[in-house]
Structures are given as C-alpha cells and as structure tokens.
Amino acid sequence: AQSVTQPDIHITVSEGASLELRCNYSYGATPYLFWYVQSPGQGLQLLLKYFSGDTLVQGIKGFEAEFKRSQSSFNLRKPSVHWSDAAEYFCAVSKAAGNKLTFGGGTRVLVKP
Amino acid sequence: GAGVSQSPSNKVTEKGKDVELRCDPISGHTALYWYRQRLGQGLEFLIYFQGNSAPDKSGLPSDRFSAERTGESVSTLTIQRTQQEDSAVYLCASSPYQNTQYFGPGTRLTVL
Numbered sequence: 001a002q003s004v005t006q007p008d009i010h011i012t013v014s015e016g017a018s019l020e021l022r023c024n025y026s027y028g029a030t031p032y033l034f035w036y037v038q039s040p041g042q043g044l045q046l047l048l049k050y051f052s053g054d055t056l057v058q059g060i061k062g063f064e065a066e067f068k069r070s071q072s073s074f075n076l077r078k079p080s081v082h083w084s085d086a087a088e089y090f091c092a093v094s095k096a097a098g099n100k101l102t103f104g105g106g107t108r109v110l111v112k113p
Numbered sequence: 114g115a116g117v118s119q120s121p122s123n124k125v126t127e128k129g130k131d132v133e134l135r136c137d138p139i140s141g142h143t144a145l146y147w148y149r150q151r152l153g154q155g156l157e158f159l160i161y162f163q164g165n166s167a168p169d170k171s172g173l174p175s176d177r178f179s180a181e182r183t184g185e186s187v188s189t190l191t192i193q194r195t196q197q198e199d200s201a202v203y204l205c206a207s208s209p210y211q212n213t214q215y216f217g218p219g220t221r222l223t224v225l
Contacts (some may be wrong), residue, residue, distance in 0.1 A: 014120040036216075051222065096211065097211040098144055098211035098212055100172070104155055106155050109183070
C-alpha cells in the first residue's frame with residue numbers, strides 16, 4: 001500500500017526567507033505526486049503536481065517541487081516566503097491520474113514578520 | 114466557473130442521529146471523491162465514484178457510512194447512528210476523467 005510521510009509537523013520561517021517542506025512516499029511503481037495547500041477555513045488548493053517528465057515542477061504562487069526517485073522524495077520549495085503563505089501544506093500520492101489520493105499528515109507553516 | 118460546493122458548511126448533531134452531507138461537483142467532472150479530515154490529522158480517503166462504474170468503497174470506516182451518486186451529478190454521504198469519533202471535516206473533490214482533483218470547502222461535522 002502507498003504511504004506518505006511529512007516529517008515536519010510545524011515549520012516557522014521569517015518573511016522573505018526560503019522554505020522547504022519535506023515529503024517522502026512509499027510506492028512500488030512510479031507515483032503521481034501532488035502538493036496541496038489549505039488556508040484557515042478553506043478547502044484544499046492544488047499547488048503543483050508531477051505525473052511524468054521533467055522532475056522539477058513549477059506550480060502556482062512561486063512554489064516548485066523536485067521529484068527524486070532515488071530518495072523517494074518530492075520536496076516543496078519557495079525561494080522567498082510571503083506572510084500569505086502561512087497555511088497547512090499536504091503532500092499526496094496516487095497510483096494513477098484520477099485515482100484516490102493518499103495524504104501525508106501535513107506541515108503547518110507559520111510566517112514571522 | 115463554479116467550483117465544488119458542499120452543504121451544509123457546518124453540522125452539529127447528537128450522538129446516535131443520522132446525518133446527510135451533500136456535494137455538488139464541478140459540471141462535467143466524471144469522478145467524485147469523499148475524504149475525511151479529523152482534527153490535526155491528514156486526509157483519509159472514504160469513497161470514489163467514476164462515471165457509471167461501481168464505486169471504490171475501500172476507505173469507508175464502517176457500515177454506518179454510505180454514499181450515493183446519481184450519474185455525474187450530486188453525491189450524498191450518509192452517516193448513520195453517528196458517534197463522537199465521526200466528528201471531522203468531510204471534504205468532497207471532483208475531477209475530469211483521470212485528472213487533477215479539485216476540492217470543495219468541506220462540511221464540519223460535530224457530534225455531541
């Protein structure tokens with residue numbers, strides 16, 4: 001069965017600093033990988049996805065993620081964080097496009113002024 | 114265009130009562146999913162509908178949970194004889210065939 005681990009439950013970062021959120025997955029074949037963001041009281045918004053091809057994926061709001069098969073990782077990065085990036089971030093995996101998603105436990109990001 | 118909508122946004126019920134949660138998917142999306150998010154936890158898959166195929170019910174936690182979908186339209190998630198552990202946010206998502214899932218705002222269920 002597939003699984004996703006987000007090792008960091010909370011991360012605090014200063015506004016303007018860089019951010020990296022870790023995601024490790026367990027799945028026997030090539031996974032479909034996603035990052036979603038959930039702002040307080042909001043539903044989940046897709047930041048980016050990896051299905052195949054270039055392992056460095058660009059998303060919305062200035063986020064990018066890199067798929068590293070050798071490390072079973074799909075870490076999310078942003079070079080310069082804005083106060084509006086304070087939210088909870090979820091990494092997810094599925095075994096095919098359109099299949100059910102398995103989510104990690106989430107990482108809550110706090111942004112200090 | 115309109116996104117996924119869910120109703121009610123909040124539901125408070127007493128233990129033992131039945132509840133129905135509704136999801137209106139994005140028009141034209143063939144797939145519909147239900148997930149549950151307990152406080153401080155990630156999302157758990159509950160059930161998945163794809164067109165006229167038999168639904169994938171593998172995530173339903175007990176036989177008190179059921180869901181229906183008519184064609185490619187509205188879905189209803191029903192929880193019978195609610196328990197306090199059913200308190201959670203229930204999220205619905207829809208997607209075009211074999212594509213990205215788009216989530217609704219969720220229904221927050223509180224069982225007293």
